[in-house]
Amino acid sequence: MSAAAVAHAPRGDRATSLGLRALQAGPVLILAVLVVVMALLSPYFLTSRNVANVGFQASFVAVLALGQLLVIITRGIDLSVGSAVGLAGVVAAAWAGTSGAGSLALFLAAGLAVGTVNAVVLVYGRVPNPFIVTLGTLGIARGLALVLADGQTRTGLPPVVSTLGSGKVAGVPIPVLIVAALALTLGVLLGRTQWGRWIYAVGGHPEAARRAGIPANGVLVSVYVLCGLLAGVAAILVAGRTDSASPQAGQLLELDAITAVIIGGASFQGGRGRVVNVLAGALIIGVIRNGLDLLGVSPFWQLIAVGVLVIVSLELDVLRGHLEQRLRTRAASA
Amino acid sequence: MTPLLEVRGAVKSYGAVRALDGAELTVDAGEVVALLGDNGAGKSTLIKAIGGVHALDGGELRVDGQPVVFGSPRTAREAGIETLHQDLGLFDNLSAVANFRIGRELRHPRMLGRLGLLRERAMERDWIAQLERLAVDRVDPRQEVGVLSGGQRQAIAVLRTVAFAQRLVILDEPTAALGLRESAKVLDLVARLPEQGVAVILISHNLEHVAQVADRAVVLRQGRTVGTAAPTSENHEALVSMIVGAVPPPSTRRS
Numbered sequence: 001m002s003a004a005a006v007a008h009a010p011r012g013d014r015a016t017s018l019g020l021r022a023l024q025a026g027p028v029l030i031l032a033v034l035v036v037v038m039a040l041l042s043p044y045f046l047t048s049r050n051v052a053n054v055g056f057q058a059s060f061v062a063v064l065a066l067g068q069l070l071v072i073i074t075r076g077i078d079l080s081v082g083s084a085v086g087l088a089g090v091v092a093a094a095w096a097g098t099s100g101a102g103s104l105a106l107f108l109a110a111g112l113a114v115g116t117v118n119a120v121v122l123v124y125g126r127v128p129n130p131f132i133v134t135l136g137t138l139g140i141a142r143g144l145a146l147v148l149a150d151g152q153t154r155t156g157l158p159p160v161v162s163t164l165g166s167g168k169v170a171g172v173p174i175p176v177l178i179v180a181a182l183a184l185t186l187g188v189l190l191g192r193t194q195w196g197r198w199i200y201a202v203g204g205h206p207e208a209a210r211r212a213g214i215p216a217n218g219v220l221v222s223v224y225v226l227c228g229l230l231a232g233v234a235a236i237l238v239a240g241r242t243d244s245a246s247p248q249a250g251q252l253l254e255l256d257a258i259t260a261v262i263i264g265g266a267s268f269q270g271g272r273g274r275v276v277n278v279l280a281g282a283l284i285i286g287v288i289r290n291g292l293d294l295l296g297v298s299p300f301w302q303l304i305a306v307g308v309l310v311i312v313s314l315e316l317d318v319l320r321g322h323l324e325q326r327l328r329t330r331a332a333s334a
Numbered sequence: 335m336t337p338l339l340e341v342r343g344a345v346k347s348y349g350a351v352r353a354l355d356g357a358e359l360t361v362d363a364g365e366v367v368a369l370l371g372d373n374g375a376g377k378s379t380l381i382k383a384i385g386g387v388h389a390l391d392g393g394e395l396r397v398d399g400q401p402v403v404f405g406s407p408r409t410a411r412e413a414g415i416e417t418l419h420q421d422l423g424l425f426d427n428l429s430a431v432a433n434f435r436i437g438r439e440l441r442h443p444r445m446l447g448r449l450g451l452l453r454e455r456a457m458e459r460d461w462i463a464q465l466e467r468l469a470v471d472r473v474d475p476r477q478e479v480g481v482l483s484g485g486q487r488q489a490i491a492v493l494r495t496v497a498f499a500q501r502l503v504i505l506d507e508p509t510a511a512l513g514l515r516e517s518a519k520v521l522d523l524v525a526r527l528p529e530q531g532v533a534v535i536l537i538s539h540n541l542e543h544v545a546q547v548a549d550r551a552v553v554l555r556q557g558r559t560v561g562t563a564a565p566t567s568e569n570h571e572a573l574v575s576m577i578v579g580a581v582p583p584p585s586t587r588r589s
Contacts, residue, residue: 020481188451194439195448201425201436208423211387212437213408271427327481 023320027264027280038291058286059175063234064257067227069278073203075270076130081231083141084114085250088235090145093154093245100160108232115228119221145247153246165240175237187275204271263313336399338363345392353379355557364528368544369537371554377537381504385417386410414501422491426480430473431461434494464497484511504535
């Protein structure tokens, strides 16, 4: 279709294209509406202290969701990230006497290890189902954390951990800055590099990707390893927030991360998902929880609200498919 | 002259089904060979073996007279062989130019390897140049392929196969989704490949198309090569009876 043909496209076509573009911006729009509504309902919502609070809370989910996004684009899923958060904290706490840098390295190494196990079992162990593989490592990592910590919460982590997890720079929570840096990096990697292009290709049509000479196994390994590494980063933020490492830390965070990615418009069918929208997804969850807390709504209702949003997001994905089909039909008859 | 490609005694089974049972094929440099046969005759299996998608159970592939084993599509591509599969192998979630360049993206020449930034502008310019070179209607390089029509999608897939081939292009039903005008364009493209020294294996059910562009037609039936002929209109009937097997091969019965 040439530029001229686009300009002369029938009105319905343009409406459909516009609809598709609106859907792409959907998560950010939903977030904006939520913020406005919450601000109107609660005068406390937009105070700098509360905004910082939302930032702290959403940061764990956001970091995990960024890793989860990579995996979900390749048609995968990683259920083990919450457990990896717990394990990484415990591992770092077990050698709490080490230097600050050494401690951070331990967090990251533990996350990396879980991600590597996922990748190796999935790709080289030829278990074709990431749900099952990571369900296994979810149990293993959590169990290891409990065994290593003897079920106890440990303290005494180097001060750098709590600085990263609960410090502020010019009023901005450090975890928010970390999320911003990670998101920017990942956005460039996904959108502007060959590796990023191949991640979308492997998710869009794995068989065609192999036929096109793309090292699909290498791509898959890289996303699971990176997802694990990001779980290590999230573990630093979680441990730093409470200045302690609990073997229970991060429980159910994997579900929040997956929820954020889905609300962010990524498709479980693979090949779709954008960093900006995933951040919006993580913030939407944070704003709903925080806002309903402020309004004194029971946490039970928060579960329902987030659940409804997941379903709505999936329906929006269905609508996207429908609009694309319509454009295809039009293009064929043009 | 040594042929560009020789397939000797190709055997391939899927479980109990013997898809190839001693098929033979020879393609000379710059030659257009039509591969004909009924559904299930083994055409797609044969070209998948040549394209490196799967290995043969028995028999031999030779390129320039040298035995080769293509362990993957990548090794076949490195030998200058490009394949257009029947399912097109397009990425609906990627743009037209991303599909065109997949696996061959242009990167900024830094030391970052696959993490190097993509040269999107250069790739788009090249895409437009290729469209002109191959005399195909413009397709917006940034348009996501998933929203294009069947004909546009097929055009992109054909272009991708043809543009990068060095030695041999394999086209499995390249005109299947195309109208008359677009089919003519694709055939025109195919006919011009020998000028560039590129040979073609063309699979098509349309004997008229075959007659237009092919130098020679090879007929497969039940995994074996049963004949070869010039695809002229005089030979039309002979080819059809070879394809459908006017005389059933021994040891099998047709219902």
